[in-house]
Amino acid sequence: MRKIYVVAGLCLALLLGSTAAFAQNLSAFERNVTEHTLANGMKFIIVERDVAPVATFMTFVHAGGVDEPIGLSGVAHIFEHMAFKGTSRIGTNNIEAERLLIPEIDATYSQWIRERRSPRPNQARMDSLWTRFQELEEQAKEYVVSNEFSQIIDRAGGVGLNAGTGMDFTIYFYSLPQNKAELWFSLEAERFKDPVMREFYVEKEVITEERRQVVESNPIRRFLEEFTAVAFTALPYRDALIGWPSDIESVTIASALEFYERFYVPSNMFVVIVGDVDAAEMIEFAELYFNDMPGEGVEPPIMMVEEPRQRGERRFTIEDTTQPMLAIGYKTVSASHPDALALDVLAGVLFEGRTSRMNRSLVDEQELALAALSLSGFPGDKHTTLFGALALPNQDVSLEDLEAAIHAEFDRLKTELVSEEELQRVITVRRANLLRQLGNNNGIANLIAFTQGKTGDWRTIFTDLDRMMELTPEDLQRVANIYFDHSQRTVGYVVNKSE
DSSP, X not given: OHHHHHHHHHHHHHHHOOHHHHHHHHHHXXXXXXXXXXXXXXEEEEEEOTTSSEEEEEEEESOSGXXXXXXXXXXXXXXXXXXXXXXXXXXXXXXXXXXXXXXXXXXXXXXXXXXXXXXXXXXXXXXHHHHHHHHHHXXXXXXXXXXXXXXXXHHTTOEEEEEEEOSSOEEEEEEEEGGGHHHHHHHHHHHXXXXXXXXXXXXHHHHHHHHIIIIITOHHHHHHHHHHHHHOSSSGGGSOSSOOHHHHHHOOHHHHHHHHHHHOSGGGEEEEEEESOOHHHHHHHHHHHHTTOSOTTOOOOXXXXXXXXXXXXXXXXXXXXXXOEEEEXXXXXXXXXXXXXXXXHHHHHHHSSTTSHXXXXXXXXXXXXXXXEEOTTBSOSSSSEEEEEEEEEOTTOOHHHHHHHHHHHHHHHHHSOOOHHHHHHHHXXXXXXXXXXXXXXXXXXXXXXXXXXXXXXXXXXXXXXXXXXXXXXXXXHHHHHHHOOGGGEEEEEEEETTO
């Protein structure tokens, strides 16, 4: 029962909260954490928590939209889908036949897309290639055992099987009964050591439809896609996470595998395990199943691109049939920068809760906006990022008036100190959020994985709270003056066509 009391004590300290208490409880929490790095560079972070006989497993890959080559936007997301399609052993009734067909399918499609994109495409050749491609796809279907990977997990009592791709990462996660831990190691290692790109082009159609539903049919997502394309000059944050339509169409199995071979290497991945497990046993399984993962000694590409300083404010206007919208974003710094914490607190002061400045001023008092939402750390924060607002005006309120009111709130931070009451409110909310996440395996796994992924050290979960409690109103004013520079902002309007 000791481990339950450690977490409970930690949560109580977070509520009562002194800086010393946070440091002490980091030390207490660390007693339940074991870190182990394999010879190939793959790291495992294991948190023993015997509250219930279950465990959550999360694989974090330092590969997302920002890492995609030009012309291959969306390939990180496509490979995420492929990771559920099985291996040479899972998801097939005849791997030998599949291994003969898949390269031919890809070669035929590659010829078709090359002809289609040529300056003077030959329609007859395109038709012939497409017919052959469809014939091969039909043959391949005969060998597919659909959803076998997920069915194995379901039969073992697994829950929450899912994955997600962001601009800076890809994660894979689910929970299993504690006595099925070895099954997770076996399945997870197999799908990343031996991916078979079956149903690749079928899945691309699914992703194309997903883009239609999630982006093209969603006015806010359409707007934000345009917004990042204007805001960023060099960083691939400017590209669509789900992929531009032409890129989704043109990506091939060969190009997806090349992305996998560059980024899905042991030194670029880590695993978080939280639950009723024995750390020594987890390390034995890790050594057994992951130590021979391909890519040992391979260092993934490092992002060399740096976003240049803007030469002045950028503005654009979109006409749409939706309601008007406004987005404002200032260029700021990555999550690992020393000023990132103060900016995060400013996001809380401006946007979080009914008493936040933007809500109180724009929604309640002036009645200019239906809502004003934070764009802090958008669209990713591993590199230069954006800090800003997305706002929806009330009826008969001009976007110009709403924009002026938002700028006033940003500029006010430069000349007037944030009150101690506002600062403490944000700190209290942060502590409460941490408390909530520390209450279950999934929350702890998420906290550790994303903190480790962003900062390189999961302990900043606790040390950032220490630093946050030391922040002063003068610290917040300093970063406001540095980063809320008018020349470094992007402003976007959506105006209704009927107007």
